[in-house]
Amino acid sequence: MKSVVIQQPEKLVIEDRPIPQPQTGEVRVRVRRAGICGSDVHIFRGHNPFAKYPRVIGHEFFGIIDAVGEGVDTSRQGERVVIDPVVSCGHCYPCSIGRPNVCTELQVIGVHRDGGFSEYACAPTRNAYVVPDSIPEAEATMIEPFTIAANICAQLKPQPNDVALVYGAGPMGLTVIQALRGVYGVATIIVADRIPERLQMAQANGADRIIDNTHLDLAEVLKQEGIRPTLIVDAACHPSILPQAIALASPAARIGIMGFSSEPCVLNQQSITSKEISIFSSRLNSARFPQVIEWMKEKKIHPEKLITHSFPLKHVTDALVLFEQDQKTCCKVLLDFSE
Incomplete structure:
Protein backbone atom coordinates (compact mmCIF):
# COMPACT_ATOMS: atom_id res chain seq x y z
CA MET A 1 0.00 0.00 0.00
CA VAL A 131 -21.78 7.00 8.35
CA PRO A 132 -25.25 6.67 6.77
CA ASP A 133 -25.51 6.34 3.01
CA SER A 134 -27.21 9.74 2.83
CA ILE A 135 -23.90 11.45 3.62
CA PRO A 136 -21.54 11.50 0.60
CA GLU A 137 -17.89 10.51 1.02
CA ALA A 138 -16.46 14.01 0.74
CA GLU A 139 -18.87 15.39 3.32
CA ALA A 140 -18.23 12.43 5.62
CA THR A 141 -14.57 13.42 5.66
CA MET A 142 -15.67 16.74 7.18
CA ILE A 143 -17.24 15.15 10.24
CA GLU A 144 -14.04 15.37 12.28
CA PRO A 145 -13.51 19.13 11.65
CA PHE A 146 -17.08 19.81 12.76
CA THR A 147 -16.51 17.84 15.98
CA ILE A 148 -14.06 20.58 16.93
CA ALA A 149 -16.87 23.13 16.64
CA ALA A 150 -19.23 20.80 18.49
CA ASN A 151 -16.76 20.50 21.35
CA ILE A 152 -16.37 24.22 21.98
CA CYS A 153 -20.10 24.81 21.54
CA ALA A 154 -20.86 22.13 24.13
CA GLN A 155 -18.92 24.20 26.64
CA LEU A 156 -20.18 27.62 25.59
CA LYS A 157 -23.85 26.57 25.33
CA PRO A 158 -24.88 29.10 22.66
CA GLN A 159 -28.37 30.58 22.91
CA PRO A 160 -30.54 32.24 20.23
CA ASN A 161 -30.28 35.62 22.01
CA ASP A 162 -26.47 35.60 22.04
CA VAL A 163 -24.45 38.19 20.20
CA ALA A 164 -21.53 36.10 18.96
CA LEU A 165 -18.11 37.36 17.88
CA VAL A 166 -15.82 34.92 16.07
CA TYR A 167 -12.17 35.77 15.58
CA GLY A 168 -10.84 34.06 12.47
CA ALA A 169 -12.62 32.83 9.33
CA GLY A 170 -10.37 29.87 8.62
CA PRO A 171 -11.71 26.30 8.62
CA MET A 172 -12.19 26.24 12.42
CA GLY A 173 -13.98 29.56 12.48
CA LEU A 174 -16.23 28.61 9.58
CA THR A 175 -17.34 25.36 11.21
CA VAL A 176 -18.22 27.31 14.35
CA ILE A 177 -20.18 29.87 12.32
CA GLN A 178 -22.21 27.11 10.69
CA ALA A 179 -22.90 25.46 14.05
CA LEU A 180 -23.91 28.72 15.74
CA ARG A 181 -26.35 29.53 12.96
CA GLY A 182 -27.65 26.14 11.83
CA VAL A 183 -27.65 24.16 15.08
CA TYR A 184 -28.06 26.71 17.85
CA GLY A 185 -29.98 29.45 16.01
CA VAL A 186 -27.79 32.29 17.25
CA ALA A 187 -29.38 35.48 15.95
CA THR A 188 -26.29 37.68 15.58
CA ILE A 189 -22.89 36.45 14.38
CA ILE A 190 -20.03 38.90 13.85
CA VAL A 191 -16.75 37.72 12.33
CA ALA A 192 -13.37 39.48 12.36
CA ASP A 193 -10.51 38.53 10.05
CA ARG A 194 -7.80 40.23 8.01
CA ILE A 195 -8.30 38.40 4.71
CA PRO A 196 -11.22 39.80 2.66
CA GLU A 197 -11.77 36.53 0.82
CA ARG A 198 -12.06 34.65 4.12
CA LEU A 199 -14.58 37.20 5.33
CA GLN A 200 -16.65 36.53 2.22
CA MET A 201 -16.52 32.82 3.08
CA ALA A 202 -17.73 33.70 6.59
CA GLN A 203 -20.69 35.59 5.17
CA ALA A 204 -21.54 32.70 2.84
CA ASN A 205 -21.51 30.36 5.85
CA GLY A 206 -23.84 32.37 8.05
CA ALA A 207 -22.11 35.49 9.40
CA ASP A 208 -24.34 38.55 9.71
CA ARG A 209 -21.57 41.12 10.05
CA ILE A 210 -17.99 40.90 8.82
CA ILE A 211 -15.18 43.20 9.94
CA ASP A 212 -11.76 43.45 8.31
CA ASN A 213 -9.60 44.40 11.27
CA THR A 214 -6.44 44.90 9.20
CA HIS A 215 -6.87 48.65 9.46
CA LEU A 216 -10.12 49.02 11.38
CA ASP A 217 -10.00 49.08 15.17
CA LEU A 218 -12.39 46.25 16.09
CA ALA A 219 -12.99 47.65 19.58
CA GLU A 220 -13.87 51.07 18.18
CA VAL A 221 -16.20 49.62 15.54
CA LEU A 222 -18.14 47.61 18.12
CA LYS A 223 -18.25 50.56 20.53
CA GLN A 224 -19.67 52.89 17.87
CA GLU A 225 -22.35 50.32 17.06
CA GLY A 226 -23.14 49.68 20.72
CA ILE A 227 -22.26 45.98 20.48
CA ARG A 228 -21.05 43.98 23.50
CA PRO A 229 -20.64 40.33 22.54
CA THR A 230 -22.09 37.79 24.93
CA LEU A 231 -20.28 34.85 23.31
CA ILE A 232 -16.79 35.09 21.81
CA VAL A 233 -14.88 32.34 20.00
CA ASP A 234 -11.17 32.69 19.36
CA ALA A 235 -10.50 30.58 16.27
CA ALA A 236 -7.35 32.51 15.33
CA CYS A 237 -5.42 32.13 18.59
CA HIS A 238 -3.01 35.04 18.38
CA PRO A 239 -1.80 36.05 21.88
CA SER A 240 -3.29 39.54 21.45
CA ILE A 241 -6.83 38.24 21.00
CA LEU A 242 -7.77 36.96 24.45
CA PRO A 243 -6.99 40.25 26.27
CA GLN A 244 -9.03 42.15 23.67
CA ALA A 245 -11.89 39.64 23.85
CA ILE A 246 -12.08 40.08 27.62
CA ALA A 247 -12.21 43.85 27.22
CA LEU A 248 -14.92 43.69 24.54
CA ALA A 249 -17.11 41.11 26.23
CA SER A 250 -20.43 41.82 27.85
CA PRO A 251 -20.81 41.12 31.57
CA ALA A 252 -21.58 37.42 32.06
CA ALA A 253 -20.14 36.59 28.62
CA ARG A 254 -18.49 33.30 27.68
CA ILE A 255 -15.22 33.11 25.77
CA GLY A 256 -13.98 29.97 24.02
CA ILE A 257 -10.38 29.37 22.92
CA MET A 258 -10.07 26.82 20.10
CA GLY A 259 -6.32 26.53 19.73
CA PHE A 260 -3.11 27.61 21.34
CA SER A 261 -0.12 29.85 20.98
CA SER A 262 3.11 29.30 22.85
CA GLU A 263 3.53 33.06 23.17
CA PRO A 264 2.44 34.59 26.50
CA CYS A 265 -0.31 37.15 26.83
CA VAL A 266 -1.07 39.53 29.69
CA LEU A 267 -4.53 39.38 31.28
CA ASN A 268 -6.12 41.81 33.68
CA GLN A 269 -7.80 39.78 36.43
CA GLN A 270 -10.10 42.64 37.39
CA SER A 271 -11.54 42.83 33.87
CA ILE A 272 -12.45 39.14 34.09
CA THR A 273 -13.91 38.98 37.58
CA SER A 274 -15.67 42.35 37.48
CA LYS A 275 -17.81 41.05 34.61
CA GLU A 276 -17.79 37.43 35.81
CA ILE A 277 -16.62 36.22 32.42
CA SER A 278 -16.34 32.47 31.84
CA ILE A 279 -13.35 31.33 29.76
CA PHE A 280 -13.26 27.87 28.17
CA SER A 281 -10.54 26.09 26.25
CA SER A 282 -11.10 23.21 23.86
CA ARG A 283 -8.85 20.48 22.48
CA LEU A 284 -9.89 18.01 19.77
CA ASN A 285 -13.29 16.48 20.61
CA SER A 286 -14.87 14.49 23.42
CA ALA A 287 -16.83 11.81 21.52
CA ARG A 288 -18.81 14.34 19.46
CA PHE A 289 -18.97 12.21 16.29
CA PRO A 290 -22.56 10.92 16.77
CA GLN A 291 -23.72 14.49 17.38
CA VAL A 292 -22.12 15.82 14.19
CA ILE A 293 -23.38 12.88 12.12
CA GLU A 294 -26.92 13.80 13.24
CA TRP A 295 -26.31 17.45 12.32
CA MET A 296 -25.33 16.34 8.82
CA LYS A 297 -28.26 13.94 8.48
CA GLU A 298 -30.64 16.73 9.48
CA LYS A 299 -28.93 19.25 7.14
CA LYS A 300 -28.26 21.64 10.01
CA ILE A 301 -24.72 22.12 8.73
Whole structure:
Protein backbone atom coordinates (compact mmCIF):
# COMPACT_ATOMS: atom_id res chain seq x y z
CA MET A 1 0.00 0.00 0.00
CA LYS A 2 1.03 3.63 -0.45
CA SER A 3 1.42 5.83 2.64
CA VAL A 4 2.30 9.49 3.07
CA VAL A 5 5.21 9.53 5.52
CA ILE A 6 6.89 12.53 7.07
CA GLN A 7 10.31 10.98 7.67
CA GLN A 8 11.56 14.13 9.36
CA PRO A 9 10.58 17.80 9.18
CA GLU A 10 10.43 19.01 5.57
CA LYS A 11 10.93 15.49 4.20
CA LEU A 12 7.76 13.90 2.83
CA VAL A 13 7.77 10.66 0.87
CA ILE A 14 5.10 8.32 -0.47
CA GLU A 15 6.26 4.92 0.74
CA ASP A 16 5.22 1.42 -0.25
CA ARG A 17 4.38 -0.31 3.03
CA PRO A 18 2.85 -3.67 3.92
CA ILE A 19 -0.91 -3.58 4.45
CA PRO A 20 -1.38 -3.53 8.25
CA GLN A 21 -3.22 -6.26 10.10
CA PRO A 22 -5.79 -5.08 12.66
CA GLN A 23 -4.86 -5.96 16.21
CA THR A 24 -7.23 -7.12 18.96
CA GLY A 25 -10.12 -4.67 19.22
CA GLU A 26 -9.23 -2.90 15.97
CA VAL A 27 -10.73 -2.48 12.53
CA ARG A 28 -8.86 -1.89 9.29
CA VAL A 29 -10.20 0.79 6.98
CA ARG A 30 -9.67 1.05 3.24
CA VAL A 31 -9.32 4.81 3.10
CA ARG A 32 -11.43 6.61 0.52
CA ARG A 33 -11.01 10.30 1.41
CA ALA A 34 -8.88 12.28 3.83
CA GLY A 35 -8.82 15.95 4.78
CA ILE A 36 -5.84 18.21 5.32
CA CYS A 37 -5.66 20.14 8.60
CA GLY A 38 -3.26 22.78 9.85
CA SER A 39 -1.77 20.24 12.23
CA ASP A 40 -0.72 18.09 9.25
CA VAL A 41 1.20 21.04 7.85
CA HIS A 42 2.73 21.70 11.26
CA ILE A 43 4.03 18.13 11.44
CA PHE A 44 5.36 18.45 7.88
CA ARG A 45 7.20 21.66 8.81
CA GLY A 46 8.38 20.38 12.20
CA HIS A 47 6.25 22.74 14.25
CA ASN A 48 4.10 20.22 16.13
CA PRO A 49 5.66 19.52 19.56
CA PHE A 50 3.68 16.27 20.00
CA ALA A 51 4.68 14.51 16.77
CA LYS A 52 7.26 11.72 16.58
CA TYR A 53 9.01 10.88 13.30
CA PRO A 54 8.69 9.07 10.98
CA ARG A 55 4.92 9.54 10.93
CA VAL A 56 2.04 8.79 8.59
CA ILE A 57 -0.04 11.94 9.01
CA GLY A 58 -3.78 12.47 8.64
CA HIS A 59 -6.50 12.48 11.29
CA GLU A 60 -9.53 13.39 9.15
CA PHE A 61 -10.44 10.34 7.09
CA PHE A 62 -13.31 8.24 5.82
CA GLY A 63 -13.33 4.72 4.40
CA ILE A 64 -14.74 1.22 4.36
CA ILE A 65 -13.95 -1.42 6.99
CA ASP A 66 -12.37 -4.34 5.14
CA ALA A 67 -10.95 -6.40 8.04
CA VAL A 68 -11.37 -6.73 11.81
CA GLY A 69 -9.13 -7.89 14.61
CA GLU A 70 -9.80 -10.39 17.36
CA GLY A 71 -12.80 -9.52 19.51
CA VAL A 72 -14.50 -7.40 16.85
CA ASP A 73 -17.77 -8.56 15.30
CA THR A 74 -17.14 -9.58 11.68
CA SER A 75 -20.43 -7.93 10.72
CA ARG A 76 -18.57 -4.60 10.85
CA GLN A 77 -16.83 -5.47 7.58
CA GLY A 78 -18.21 -3.33 4.76
CA GLU A 79 -19.37 -0.49 7.00
CA ARG A 80 -18.84 3.09 5.79
CA VAL A 81 -17.01 4.74 8.68
CA VAL A 82 -15.30 7.90 9.81
CA ILE A 83 -12.54 7.65 12.39
CA ASP A 84 -12.29 9.60 15.65
CA PRO A 85 -8.55 10.27 16.04
CA VAL A 86 -8.77 10.52 19.85
CA VAL A 87 -7.44 7.31 21.41
CA SER A 88 -7.80 7.34 25.20
CA CYS A 89 -7.07 4.97 28.08
CA GLY A 90 -10.64 4.94 29.44
CA HIS A 91 -9.75 4.91 33.13
CA CYS A 92 -7.89 8.13 34.07
CA TYR A 93 -9.69 11.10 35.67
CA PRO A 94 -10.49 12.97 32.41
CA CYS A 95 -11.79 9.76 30.83
CA SER A 96 -13.94 9.04 33.88
CA ILE A 97 -15.76 12.37 33.50
CA GLY A 98 -16.32 12.10 29.75
CA ARG A 99 -13.32 14.10 28.55
CA PRO A 100 -11.16 11.56 26.71
CA ASN A 101 -9.74 14.33 24.53
CA VAL A 102 -7.45 15.31 27.42
CA CYS A 103 -6.71 11.76 28.60
CA THR A 104 -3.49 11.57 30.59
CA GLU A 105 -2.29 8.90 28.13
CA LEU A 106 -3.79 10.55 25.03
CA GLN A 107 -2.74 9.35 21.61
CA VAL A 108 -3.95 11.08 18.47
CA ILE A 109 -4.11 9.14 15.23
CA GLY A 110 -1.92 10.94 12.73
CA VAL A 111 0.19 12.56 15.45
CA HIS A 112 1.25 10.01 18.08
CA ARG A 113 0.40 6.99 15.93
CA ASP A 114 0.15 6.49 12.18
CA GLY A 115 -2.83 8.13 10.54
CA GLY A 116 -5.10 8.12 7.54
CA PHE A 117 -2.95 9.45 4.68
CA SER A 118 -2.53 5.85 3.64
CA GLU A 119 -4.47 3.40 1.50
CA TYR A 120 -5.21 1.36 4.63
CA ALA A 121 -5.30 2.41 8.29
CA CYS A 122 -6.16 0.68 11.57
CA ALA A 123 -8.04 2.13 14.53
CA PRO A 124 -9.82 0.90 17.65
CA THR A 125 -13.30 -0.36 16.75
CA ARG A 126 -14.90 2.11 19.18
CA ASN A 127 -13.32 4.95 17.17
CA ALA A 128 -15.00 3.89 13.92
CA TYR A 129 -18.41 5.56 13.56
CA VAL A 130 -20.89 4.38 10.95
CA VAL A 131 -21.78 7.00 8.35
CA PRO A 132 -25.25 6.67 6.77
CA ASP A 133 -25.51 6.34 3.01
CA SER A 134 -27.21 9.74 2.83
CA ILE A 135 -23.90 11.45 3.62
CA PRO A 136 -21.54 11.50 0.60
CA GLU A 137 -17.89 10.51 1.02
CA ALA A 138 -16.46 14.01 0.74
CA GLU A 139 -18.87 15.39 3.32
CA ALA A 140 -18.23 12.43 5.62
CA THR A 141 -14.57 13.42 5.66
CA MET A 142 -15.67 16.74 7.18
CA ILE A 143 -17.24 15.15 10.24
CA GLU A 144 -14.04 15.37 12.28
CA PRO A 145 -13.51 19.13 11.65
CA PHE A 146 -17.08 19.81 12.76
CA THR A 147 -16.51 17.84 15.98
CA ILE A 148 -14.06 20.58 16.93
CA ALA A 149 -16.87 23.13 16.64
CA ALA A 150 -19.23 20.80 18.49
CA ASN A 151 -16.76 20.50 21.35
CA ILE A 152 -16.37 24.22 21.98
CA CYS A 153 -20.10 24.81 21.54
CA ALA A 154 -20.86 22.13 24.13
CA GLN A 155 -18.92 24.20 26.64
CA LEU A 156 -20.18 27.62 25.59
CA LYS A 157 -23.85 26.57 25.33
CA PRO A 158 -24.88 29.10 22.66
CA GLN A 159 -28.37 30.58 22.91
CA PRO A 160 -30.54 32.24 20.23
CA ASN A 161 -30.28 35.62 22.01
CA ASP A 162 -26.47 35.60 22.04
CA VAL A 163 -24.45 38.19 20.20
CA ALA A 164 -21.53 36.10 18.96
CA LEU A 165 -18.11 37.36 17.88
CA VAL A 166 -15.82 34.92 16.07
CA TYR A 167 -12.17 35.77 15.58
CA GLY A 168 -10.84 34.06 12.47
CA ALA A 169 -12.62 32.83 9.33
CA GLY A 170 -10.37 29.87 8.62
CA PRO A 171 -11.71 26.30 8.62
CA MET A 172 -12.19 26.24 12.42
CA GLY A 173 -13.98 29.56 12.48
CA LEU A 174 -16.23 28.61 9.58
CA THR A 175 -17.34 25.36 11.21
CA VAL A 176 -18.22 27.31 14.35
CA ILE A 177 -20.18 29.87 12.32
CA GLN A 178 -22.21 27.11 10.69
CA ALA A 179 -22.90 25.46 14.05
CA LEU A 180 -23.91 28.72 15.74
CA ARG A 181 -26.35 29.53 12.96
CA GLY A 182 -27.65 26.14 11.83
CA VAL A 183 -27.65 24.16 15.08
CA TYR A 184 -28.06 26.71 17.85
CA GLY A 185 -29.98 29.45 16.01
CA VAL A 186 -27.79 32.29 17.25
CA ALA A 187 -29.38 35.48 15.95
CA THR A 188 -26.29 37.68 15.58
CA ILE A 189 -22.89 36.45 14.38
CA ILE A 190 -20.03 38.90 13.85
CA VAL A 191 -16.75 37.72 12.33
CA ALA A 192 -13.37 39.48 12.36
CA ASP A 193 -10.51 38.53 10.05
CA ARG A 194 -7.80 40.23 8.01
CA ILE A 195 -8.30 38.40 4.71
CA PRO A 196 -11.22 39.80 2.66
CA GLU A 197 -11.77 36.53 0.82
CA ARG A 198 -12.06 34.65 4.12
CA LEU A 199 -14.58 37.20 5.33
CA GLN A 200 -16.65 36.53 2.22
CA MET A 201 -16.52 32.82 3.08
CA ALA A 202 -17.73 33.70 6.59
CA GLN A 203 -20.69 35.59 5.17
CA ALA A 204 -21.54 32.70 2.84
CA ASN A 205 -21.51 30.36 5.85
CA GLY A 206 -23.84 32.37 8.05
CA ALA A 207 -22.11 35.49 9.40
CA ASP A 208 -24.34 38.55 9.71
CA ARG A 209 -21.57 41.12 10.05
CA ILE A 210 -17.99 40.90 8.82
CA ILE A 211 -15.18 43.20 9.94
CA ASP A 212 -11.76 43.45 8.31
CA ASN A 213 -9.60 44.40 11.27
CA THR A 214 -6.44 44.90 9.20
CA HIS A 215 -6.87 48.65 9.46
CA LEU A 216 -10.12 49.02 11.38
CA ASP A 217 -10.00 49.08 15.17
CA LEU A 218 -12.39 46.25 16.09
CA ALA A 219 -12.99 47.65 19.58
CA GLU A 220 -13.87 51.07 18.18
CA VAL A 221 -16.20 49.62 15.54
CA LEU A 222 -18.14 47.61 18.12
CA LYS A 223 -18.25 50.56 20.53
CA GLN A 224 -19.67 52.89 17.87
CA GLU A 225 -22.35 50.32 17.06
CA GLY A 226 -23.14 49.68 20.72
CA ILE A 227 -22.26 45.98 20.48
CA ARG A 228 -21.05 43.98 23.50
CA PRO A 229 -20.64 40.33 22.54
CA THR A 230 -22.09 37.79 24.93
CA LEU A 231 -20.28 34.85 23.31
CA ILE A 232 -16.79 35.09 21.81
CA VAL A 233 -14.88 32.34 20.00
CA ASP A 234 -11.17 32.69 19.36
CA ALA A 235 -10.50 30.58 16.27
CA ALA A 236 -7.35 32.51 15.33
CA CYS A 237 -5.42 32.13 18.59
CA HIS A 238 -3.01 35.04 18.38
CA PRO A 239 -1.80 36.05 21.88
CA SER A 240 -3.29 39.54 21.45
CA ILE A 241 -6.83 38.24 21.00
CA LEU A 242 -7.77 36.96 24.45
CA PRO A 243 -6.99 40.25 26.27
CA GLN A 244 -9.03 42.15 23.67
CA ALA A 245 -11.89 39.64 23.85
CA ILE A 246 -12.08 40.08 27.62
CA ALA A 247 -12.21 43.85 27.22
CA LEU A 248 -14.92 43.69 24.54
CA ALA A 249 -17.11 41.11 26.23
CA SER A 250 -20.43 41.82 27.85
CA PRO A 251 -20.81 41.12 31.57
CA ALA A 252 -21.58 37.42 32.06
CA ALA A 253 -20.14 36.59 28.62
CA ARG A 254 -18.49 33.30 27.68
CA ILE A 255 -15.22 33.11 25.77
CA GLY A 256 -13.98 29.97 24.02
CA ILE A 257 -10.38 29.37 22.92
CA MET A 258 -10.07 26.82 20.10
CA GLY A 259 -6.32 26.53 19.73
CA PHE A 260 -3.11 27.61 21.34
CA SER A 261 -0.12 29.85 20.98
CA SER A 262 3.11 29.30 22.85
CA GLU A 263 3.53 33.06 23.17
CA PRO A 264 2.44 34.59 26.50
CA CYS A 265 -0.31 37.15 26.83
CA VAL A 266 -1.07 39.53 29.69
CA LEU A 267 -4.53 39.38 31.28
CA ASN A 268 -6.12 41.81 33.68
CA GLN A 269 -7.80 39.78 36.43
CA GLN A 270 -10.10 42.64 37.39
CA SER A 271 -11.54 42.83 33.87
CA ILE A 272 -12.45 39.14 34.09
CA THR A 273 -13.91 38.98 37.58
CA SER A 274 -15.67 42.35 37.48
CA LYS A 275 -17.81 41.05 34.61
CA GLU A 276 -17.79 37.43 35.81
CA ILE A 277 -16.62 36.22 32.42
CA SER A 278 -16.34 32.47 31.84
CA ILE A 279 -13.35 31.33 29.76
CA PHE A 280 -13.26 27.87 28.17
CA SER A 281 -10.54 26.09 26.25
CA SER A 282 -11.10 23.21 23.86
CA ARG A 283 -8.85 20.48 22.48
CA LEU A 284 -9.89 18.01 19.77
CA ASN A 285 -13.29 16.48 20.61
CA SER A 286 -14.87 14.49 23.42
CA ALA A 287 -16.83 11.81 21.52
CA ARG A 288 -18.81 14.34 19.46
CA PHE A 289 -18.97 12.21 16.29
CA PRO A 290 -22.56 10.92 16.77
CA GLN A 291 -23.72 14.49 17.38
CA VAL A 292 -22.12 15.82 14.19
CA ILE A 293 -23.38 12.88 12.12
CA GLU A 294 -26.92 13.80 13.24
CA TRP A 295 -26.31 17.45 12.32
CA MET A 296 -25.33 16.34 8.82
CA LYS A 297 -28.26 13.94 8.48
CA GLU A 298 -30.64 16.73 9.48
CA LYS A 299 -28.93 19.25 7.14
CA LYS A 300 -28.26 21.64 10.01
CA ILE A 301 -24.72 22.12 8.73
CA HIS A 302 -23.39 22.23 5.17
CA PRO A 303 -19.86 20.80 4.97
CA GLU A 304 -19.83 20.96 1.17
CA LYS A 305 -19.52 24.76 1.43
CA LEU A 306 -16.08 24.40 3.00
CA ILE A 307 -14.54 21.96 0.50
CA THR A 308 -12.63 24.01 -2.07
CA HIS A 309 -10.02 21.59 -3.48
CA SER A 310 -9.40 17.88 -4.03
CA PHE A 311 -6.17 16.11 -5.05
CA PRO A 312 -5.15 12.52 -5.75
CA LEU A 313 -2.76 10.97 -3.23
CA LYS A 314 0.24 11.34 -5.55
CA HIS A 315 -0.12 15.13 -5.39
CA VAL A 316 -0.19 15.33 -1.60
CA THR A 317 2.75 17.76 -1.42
CA ASP A 318 0.95 20.17 -3.77
CA ALA A 319 -2.16 19.83 -1.61
CA LEU A 320 -0.28 20.61 1.62
CA VAL A 321 1.46 23.63 0.11
CA LEU A 322 -1.79 24.97 -1.31
CA PHE A 323 -3.53 24.61 2.05
CA GLU A 324 -0.63 26.34 3.78
CA GLN A 325 -0.11 29.23 1.38
CA ASP A 326 -3.44 30.05 -0.29
CA GLN A 327 -5.63 31.55 2.40
CA LYS A 328 -7.64 33.52 -0.13
CA THR A 329 -9.34 30.77 -2.15
CA CYS A 330 -8.53 27.63 -0.15
CA CYS A 331 -10.52 26.33 2.81
CA LYS A 332 -10.65 22.53 3.11
CA VAL A 333 -8.49 20.36 0.87
CA LEU A 334 -9.26 16.65 0.45
CA LEU A 335 -7.13 13.76 -0.75
CA ASP A 336 -9.03 11.35 -2.97
CA PHE A 337 -7.73 7.77 -2.67
CA SER A 338 -10.04 6.49 -5.40
CA GLU A 339 -8.09 8.28 -8.14
